[in-house]
Structures are given as structure tokens and as C-alpha cells.
Amino acid sequence: xxxxxxxxxxxxxxxxxxxxxxxxxxxxxxxxxxxxxxxxxxxxxxxxxxxxxxxxxxxxxxxxxxxxxxxxxxxxxxxxxxxxxxxxxxxxxxxxxxxxxxxxxxxxxxxxxxxxxxxxxxxxxxxxxxxxxxxxxxxxxxxxxxxxxxxxxxxxxxxxxxxxxxxxxxxxxxxxxxxxxxxxxxxxxxxxxxxxxxxxxxxxxxxxxxxxxxxxxxxxxxxxxxxxxxxxxxxxxxxxxxxxxxxxxxxxxxxxxxxxxxxxxxxxxxxxxxxxxxxxxxxxxxxxxxxxxxxxxxxxxxxxxxxxxxxxxxxxxxxxxxxxxxxxxxxxxxxxxxxxxxxxxxxxxxxxxxxxxxxxxxxxxxxxxxxxxxxxxxxxxxxxxxxxxxxxxxxxxxxxxxxxxxxxxxxxxxxxxxxxxxxxxxxxxxxxxxxxxxxxxxxxxxxxxxxxxxxxxxxxxxxxxxxxxxxxxxxxxxxxxxxxxxxxxxxxxxxxxxxxxxxxxxxxxxxxxxxxxxxxxxxxxxxxxxxxxxxxx
Amino acid sequence: xxxxxxxxxxxxxxxxxxxxxxxxxxxxxxxxxxxxxxxxxxxxxxxxxxxxxxxxxxxxxxxxxxxxxxxxxxxxxxxxxxxxxxxxxxxxxxxxxxxxxxxxxxxxxxxxxxxxxxxxxxxxxxxxxxxxxxxxxxxxxxxxxxxxxxxxxxxxxxxxxxxxxxxxxxxxxxxxxxxxxxxxxxxxxxxxxxxxxxxxxxxxxxxxxxxxxxxxxxxxxxxxxxxxxxxxxxxxxxxxxxxxxxxxxxxxxxxxxxxxxxxxxxxxxxxxxxxxxxxxxxxxxxxxxxxxxxxxxxxxxxxxxxxxxxxxxxxxx
Ligand SMILES: [Cu+2]
Ligand SMILES: [Cu+2]
Numbered sequence: 001x002x003x004x005x006x007x008x009x010x011x012x013x014x015x016x017x018x019x020x021x022x023x024x025x026x027x028x029x030x031x032x033x034x035x036x037x038x039x040x041x042x043x044x045x046x047x048x049x050x051x052x053x054x055x056x057x058x059x060x061x062x063x064x065x066x067x068x069x070x071x072x073x074x075x076x077x078x079x080x081x082x083x084x085x086x087x088x089x090x091x092x093x094x095x096x097x098x099x100x101x102x103x104x105x106x107x108x109x110x111x112x113x114x115x116x117x118x119x120x121x122x123x124x125x126x127x128x129x130x131x132x133x134x135x136x137x138x139x140x141x142x143x144x145x146x147x148x149x150x151x152x153x154x155x156x157x158x159x160x161x162x163x164x165x166x167x168x169x170x171x172x173x174x175x176x177x178x179x180x181x182x183x184x185x186x187x188x189x190x191x192x193x194x195x196x197x198x199x200x201x202x203x204x205x206x207x208x209x210x211x212x213x214x215x216x217x218x219x220x221x222x223x224x225x226x227x228x229x230x231x232x233x234x235x236x237x238x239x240x241x242x243x244x245x246x247x248x249x250x251x252x253x254x255x256x257x258x259x260x261x262x263x264x265x266x267x268x269x270x271x272x273x274x275x276x277x278x279x280x281x282x283x284x285x286x287x288x289x290x291x292x293x294x295x296x297x298x299x300x301x302x303x304x305x306x307x308x309x310x311x312x313x314x315x316x317x318x319x320x321x322x323x324x325x326x327x328x329x330x331x332x333x334x335x336x337x338x339x340x341x342x343x344x345x346x347x348x349x350x351x352x353x354x355x356x357x358x359x360x361x362x363x364x365x366x367x368x369x370x371x372x373x374x375x376x377x378x379x380x381x382x383x384x385x386x387x388x389x390x391x392x393x394x395x396x397x398x399x400x401x402x403x404x405x406x407x408x409x410x411x412x413x414x415x416x417x418x419x420x421x422x423x424x425x426x427x428x429x430x431x432x433x434x435x436x437x438x439x440x441x442x443x444x445x446x447x448x449x450x451x452x453x454x455x456x457x458x459x460x461x462x463x464x465x466x467x468x469x470x471x472x473x474x475x476x477x478x479x480x481x482x483x484x485x486x487x488x489x490x491x492x493x494x495x496x497x498x499x500x501x502x503x504x505x506x507x508x509x510x511x512x513x514x515x516x517x518x519x520x521x522x523x524x525x526x527x528x529x530x531x532x533x534x535x536x537x
Numbered sequence: 538x539x540x541x542x543x544x545x546x547x548x549x550x551x552x553x554x555x556x557x558x559x560x561x562x563x564x565x566x567x568x569x570x571x572x573x574x575x576x577x578x579x580x581x582x583x584x585x586x587x588x589x590x591x592x593x594x595x596x597x598x599x600x601x602x603x604x605x606x607x608x609x610x611x612x613x614x615x616x617x618x619x620x621x622x623x624x625x626x627x628x629x630x631x632x633x634x635x636x637x638x639x640x641x642x643x644x645x646x647x648x649x650x651x652x653x654x655x656x657x658x659x660x661x662x663x664x665x666x667x668x669x670x671x672x673x674x675x676x677x678x679x680x681x682x683x684x685x686x687x688x689x690x691x692x693x694x695x696x697x698x699x700x701x702x703x704x705x706x707x708x709x710x711x712x713x714x715x716x717x718x719x720x721x722x723x724x725x726x727x728x729x730x731x732x733x734x735x736x737x738x739x740x741x742x743x744x745x746x747x748x749x750x751x752x753x754x755x756x757x758x759x760x761x762x763x764x765x766x767x768x769x770x771x772x773x774x775x776x777x778x779x780x781x782x783x784x785x786x787x788x789x790x791x792x793x794x795x796x797x798x799x800x801x802x803x804x805x806x807x808x809x810x811x812x813x814x815x816x817x818x819x820x821x822x823x824x825x826x827x828x829x830x831x832x833x834x835x836x837x838x839x840x841x842x843x844x845x846x847x848x849x850x851x852x853x854x
Binding site for chain 2: 071072075144145146150152153156240241246247280281282283285286287288289311312313316319320323324327328330331334335337338339341342344345346347348349350351359362363366367370371373374376377378379380381382383385386387451452454455456457458459460461535536
């Protein structure tokens with residue numbers, strides 16, 4: 001342990017005693033590491049709830065006709081599943097947890113630029129969750145509109161739509177503040193010597209993400225204000241009965257929600273770019289190409305939202321422009337994949353759990369990305385739009401991409417966070433079962449969609465039965481894997497072996513401080529002279 | 538694939554096969570390469586890594602090749618889709634009406650059907666009309682889909698069915714509780730069969746038959762209205778509970794309704810039924826949700842409602 005100037009070993013952030021004790025020492029802490037963990041526990045709790053709802057839906061779909069619930073419950077379930085998973089789990093996801101925990105250390109800073117604002121973001125996030133949950137208990141009960149809240153159905157349903165949308169906006173606001181905080185931190189607080197191109201790729205990804213959060217999220221706020229004005233003042237924006245245009249709603253919704261997909265996937269790509277060199281014992285291939293493609297994705301990602309609306313009746317010119325741009329945005333993602341795989345060439349690979357997550361990420365991300373080409377192409381999208389194909393595609397990207405990267409990051413930074421190790425054999429077993437279950441769960445959806453099964457279906461014709469059985473069984477296999485993974489991590493955090501400062505031999509700065517790190521991270525702010533993935537020595 | 542069931546199948550399926558082919562090539566190739574590297578450059582086999590920072594030629598190559606490929610894929614997607622935008626002038630026009638949660642198709646001679654009946658090899662233009670929320674008309678075998686947006690002018694789709702047969706037609710835009718039950722059949726038949734159906738006027742003959750009991754005639758027409766206007770998507774005729782109360786034994790029944798938040802007892806008579814159809818959310822039958830049934834104001838006139846009432850009277854217990 002490092003000694004502080006008084007000669008005592010400095011306590012880790014986990015042991016550190018401030019003016020509060022117990023739970024308060026956490027929920028009022030402005031330490032970026034504790035805030036990261038606050039997000040982690042909140043996100044895991046809600047991920048568990050969203051997962052449970054998903055498993056119940058899969059059980060319902062295992063056979064045609066009613067299995068365990070009625071259509072009304074099912075429709076509310078898929079709405080809640082979507083709202084929780086997208087707004088509460090995946091959008092905050094990697095940035096809020098690992099961005100908070102490791103990014104400041106990776107750039108050699110003692111904390112983020114605005115620690116109090118950081119804590120406030122978490123509180124606003126909790127407020128947003130409470131708002132969403134309040135829709136369950138008040139009025140007509142949980143909304144049954146799907147997480148897209150499409151007009152005019154969302155106005156005609158007797159269920160409680162407004163608190164859910166208000167909650168989504170509040171969650172978005174929290175995300176703006178985090179984005180802003182990270183942008184300023186990265187601009188102003190990099191350690192001396194860490195020029196932009198000596199910065200690791202995870203902070204780079206968070207930087208690109210921060211700008212999307214900042215620029216795209218306000219659109220949700222505007223949309224919400226318009227809904228409120230329409231409901232209370234009767235000004236027709238979206239409701240055809242009031243002379244409004246439901247398609248306008250779809251535009252506004254996707255202007256935010258498409259870039260939001262990049263909020264989910266960019267940090268995931270960043271985490272993979274950290275894990276690969278650490279286990280390949282080799283510098284990342286094409287550092288600059290990866291940085292440039294990150295910025296390209298963040299930029300072009302703003303202009304492709306229309307591909308969610310190819311069948312809603314836009315003009316032909318708009319349609320093929322959106323289609324073309326969608327194809328263009330595939331290129332930087334492909335470039336990243338090529339660079340990641342090249343990183344393994346002539347490497348010296350130490351195959352450990354995080355590495356399994358990283359290469360399986362590349363696989364599921366490729367499946368998600370390549371099926372995205374079918375959705376980006378006009379002729380084929382007309383056929384598969386709003387079918388199970390889309391559901392398969394975005395689960396491969398959002399759950400496959402972000403989820404695999406999240407679990408990879410969890411296994412990678414775990415020793416740093418808790419100062420202990422998990423059982424590697426059990427972790428690998430959990431990964432294998434999860435990987436098999438995941439593919440069994442989502443790949444049949446591609447077939448079902450092409451065969452014509454629409455999405456958001458409570459029931460289906462017998463011709464779709466076989467695909468649904470495989471998918472439902474896959475869901476439970478995957479959940480089994482997940483239970484093994486989570487239990488293993490909890491055991492590791494409680495009584496795993498003590499971890500060293502740098503168990504994987506990583507080169508980025510977080511591995512130069514003790515595990516778990518002290519409150520201020522560094523005894524002395526380091527001076528950076530080398531590139532981030534310098535494995536030559 | 539390539540079933541030729543409609544004129545668009547070929548264009549769409551070519552784009553499918555092309556994109557799938559390119560995707561499969563990259564997915565399999567890159568996965569194999571990744572696994573090979575993981576095996577070959579395992580630290581046991583290769584204890585010391587060679588530090589390679591990148592290669593500009595490679596970066597250019599793997600930027601340019603994907604760019605060309607995506608442009609090719611874009612082009613085929615565009616080509617397969619383009620003809621969907623311009624219906625031929627001689628297309629037969631049919632109005633497709635979607636409402637929560639049923640379909641009906643209105644032909645130019647006033648004929649209405651709950652299945653889409655079409656003559657083979659003749660282009661058809663469907664004018665799309667959604668009466669309540671957004672629906673989407675999808676015929677997988679024909680590779681066509683178009684959202685149906687309430688009040689949207691010029692909302693249409695067209696195609697030419699090329700093979701006789703029966704095909705599924707689904708609603709793909711989520712539209713509420715019975716979204717997944719909102720499907721019907723497309724029946725593609727020979728011109729002769731189509732004409733026989735199209736010109737069949739048994740109903741008209743019955744109406745003209747002065748000997749027929751007028752109550753029976755009215756009830757018969759009421760039955761058709763109840764089917765074509767989609768009532769049976771929510772109201773069963775056999776006593777089972779769907780989204781709304783069953784029509785079985787409805788006429789003359791005593792029940793409790795909620796009016797302005799207060800419960801009161803009523804007996805179902807002509808006036809009550811008329812009111813329930815035109816202002817469905819004034820009295821909510823106890824145990825059912827408000828906001829589900831939409832007003833049929835402007836969609837059913839007084840005589841039609843009389844016919845529906847005549848039909849409901851015939852549904853005993
Ligand atoms: Cu519908
Ligand atoms: Cu529907």
C-alpha cells in the first residue's frame with residue numbers, strides 16, 4: 001500500500017470515512033468511484049426487474065394462445081421492459097458505471113470536474129425512476145403503448161402515459177448532466193503530458209458519447225412539452241383528432257432515440273478497445289482510425305433517424321437519403337471491427353474471462369450490425385420492419401453489444417473496484433452458458449421476422465411456433481448463465497482472493513494505483529510520457 | 538424466397554440474398570480469423586507479442602472496400618423498392634379500412650368484405666384508411682407493408698398478385714390489446730371467380746323480395762354491418778368475453794353501467810344501443826375499460842344502426 005505524507009497507508013475509497021456513516025456515506029458521497037457504484041447497484045436492480053419481465057414474456061410466447069397472462073398484462077409488460085431496459089439500464093449503463101469509476105483515473109485525475117453535479121445526476125436519475133414507477137400505481141396503471149409511446153395510440157389508451165414520458169425525460173436530463181461533466185473533465189483534467197492522442201480509447205468513446213447526450217437529449221424535453229401542451233391546452237401537434245400529425249411525433253422521437261443507440265454502443269466499443277490490448281499484450285492496432293471512427297459515428301449518427309420510419313409514408317427522397325446515410329454509418333463500425341481483430345495478429349494472448357467477453361462481443365456486434373444492413377436497405381426493410389427481425393437485431397446490438405461489453409468491463413475492472421478476484425473457472429462457465437442461451441434466444445427472431453411474424457405480438461399463428469419455442473428455451477438458458485455470473489461476482493466481492501494493483505498487466509493509469517484505489521486516486525498526479533497501450537517494455 | 542407471389546418479390550429477394558451473402562461472408566470470415574488468431578497467438582504458442590501500431594494501407598483498403606459494398610447494397614435496396622412508389626394508372630382501387638382490431642375492404646361497387654379478395658395478375662391499389670390509431674398493413678408473401686395513419690391523405694400501397702392462393706395479412710403497428718389478432722386473409726383468385734363474387738347480389742335480391750320478412754332482412758344486413766365494421770373484434774356472438782361484452786343475449790338485458798363515475802342500473806333497449814354506438818364512453822359497462830371502443834359517429838347512419846339493433850335482437854341466450 002502506498003504511504004501518504006504522514007507515513008500512514010492511505011485508506012481505500014471503500015474504507016474511507018467522511019462526515020457521513022453507513023448508507024449516507026454512499027448516497028451523499030461526491031467521490032466518482034462511489035457514485036459509479038451507486039449507479040451499478042441501481043442499474044443491476046432494474047436490470048433484474050427488466051429481465052424478469054422479459055422471462056415472463058418469453059414464457060407466455062412459448063406456445064400459441066394464452067399461457068400465463070392475458071394480452072393486457074403482456075402489453076404493459078413489454079412497455080415496462082422497454083422503458084426500464086432502455087432508459088434506466090442501457091442508456092446510463094457503461095458511462096454512468098465505468099465512465100464514473102475508471103475514466104477519471106484513466107486520464108490521471110483525482111475526480112470528475114464537477115463532483116457535486118455528478119452526485120446530483122444520480123439523484124435526478126433516481127427521481128426519473130420514481131416517476132416511471134409512479135405510472136404503475138396511479139391512474140389507469142402502467143402504460144401499454146410500447147416504449148416508443150407512438151401517437152395517437154398513446155393518447156387513446158386509458159393507461160398512464162404521462163408519468164412514464166416525464167420519467168423518460170428526467171432520466172434523459174440526468175444523462176445530459178453526466179455527459180457535460182465528462183466532456184469538461186476530459187477537456188480540462190487530463191494529467192500533464194496526456195495529449196488527446198495519448199488518451200486511452202474508453203475516455204475517447206465517453207467524449208463522443210457526451211456530445212450526443214448533450215445535443216440529442218433536449219429533443220425529448222421539447223417533445224414532452226408538446227405532449228403536455230396538447231393534452232392540457234388542446235393545441236394539435238400529434239393527435240389527428242386535433243389536426244396534429246402523428247408522423248411528426250415519430251420524427252421527434254427518433255431524432256433523440258436513434259442517437260441514443262450510439263449513447264449505448266460507443267462506450268461499449270470503448271471498453272472493448274481497453275480489454276483487447278490488455279489481454280493481447282500488444283498495443284491496439286490503428287489507434288487513430290478507432291478514434292476517428294468514434295467521432296464519425298457520433299456525428300453521422302444524428303442524421304439517420306428516418307430509417308425507423310421507412311414504412312410510415314415519408315417522401316421518396318427522404319427515404320433514400322436516410323437509407324444511404326444508414327449504410328454510410330456502417331463503415332466506421334466495420335473499421336473498428338477490422339482494427340480489433342488485427343490487434344490479435346502476432347499478439348501474445350492471455351485468454352481470461354474478460355477476453356472471452358470481448359471476442360464474443362465482436363461476434364454478436366457483427367451479427368447485430370450486419371442484420372442492420374437488411375434494415376437499412378429500403379426494399380428489405382419494407383418486408384422486415386416492425387417484425388420480430390427488428391427485435392432480434394436491436395437485442396443483438398443493445399443487449400449483445402452493450403450487455404456483453406458491460407459484463408466484459410465488469411470482469412475486467414472488478415479487481416480494481418473491489419480489490420478482490422472472482423473465481424475464473426465459474427466466470428468462464430457462466431459466460432459460455434450465457435453466450436449459448438443468448439444466441440438461441442435472439443437468432444430465431446431473424447427467421448420469425450422474415451417469415452412474417454410482427455413484433456409486440458401477444459399471440460401468434462401456429463406456423464410461428466417452432467421458432468418461438470427455441471427462443472423461449474434460449475431465454476432460460478441465458479438466465480441460468482447470468483445467475484452463475486452474478487453469484488460468482490458477489491462471492492468474489494465478499495471473499496475472493498485479494499487482488500494486486502495490476503492483476504492483468506494493463507498499461508493504462510488505473511492499473512498504476514492500488515486496488516481498490518484511495519479516495520483521491522493518485523498520491524501524486526502522474527506525468528504521462530507514453531502512449532496508452534505501450535506494451536513494448 | 539422468389540415465390541413470385543407478387544410483382545415485388547423478385548426485387549426484394551434479390552436485395553435480401555445479396556445483403557445476406559455479403560454479411561455471411563464477413564461474419565464467417567472474420568469470426569474464423571478471430572478464432573484462428575486467438576489460437577495461433579496464444580501466449581503459450583507465442584510468448585512475445587510483436588508491437589504493431591497499425592498500417593495505413595490496410596486502413597484505406599478496409600475503408601474503401603466496405604464503402605463500395607454498402608453502396609452496392611444500397612443500390613439494390615433502392616431498386617427493389619422504387620417501383621412500390623408508383624402505382625400504374627389502370628390499377629383496381631380498393632379501400633382498406635383498419636380499425637381496432639379488424640380489417641374491412643370496400644370495393645368500388647359498394648361491396649364490402651373482411652377478407653381481401655383479388656383477381657390474379659391485375660394490379661391493385663389499396664387506399665389505406667385508419668379510423669382510430671396507426672395500423673400497418675403487411676402481406677409477407679407479397680413483400681409489401683405500409684403504415685396506415687389516421688387522416689393522412691394519399692396513404693396507399695399497390696402490388697400485382699401473381700399466384701392464386703390464400704395469404705396472410707397482418708397488422709404490424711402495435712395498436713392495443715388485440716393487435717396480435719388483427720389479421721385476415723388475402724384471397725387471390727381467377728378473374729372469373731372474382732367476378733362471380735364481385736357481382737353476386739343475393740343480398741340485393743333478398744331486399745327486393747317483397748315476400749321476405751322485413752325484420753329478417755334487416756337483421757341479415759345488421760349481421761353484415763357488425764362483421765364489416767369490426768364490432769366482432771371486440772364483441773363475441775357466442776357469450777365469450779373479449780375486450781367488450783358479448784352480444785349474445787344483449788337485447789333486453791339488465792346490467793350495471795358507470796356514468797360519470799356513478800354506477801346505475803339500465804336495461805339494454807334501442808336507445809341505449811344507439812347511444813352506446815355513437816357515444817361509447819358515456820356509459821361504461823361495469824367490469825370493462827373505457828376508451829377502448831371508438832365512436833361510430835359518421836361511420837354508421839341511423840338506418841344502419843337500426844339494422845344492427847334488429848340483428849342484436851335475434852341473438853338470444
Ligand atoms: Cu392494427
Ligand atoms: Cu396492430
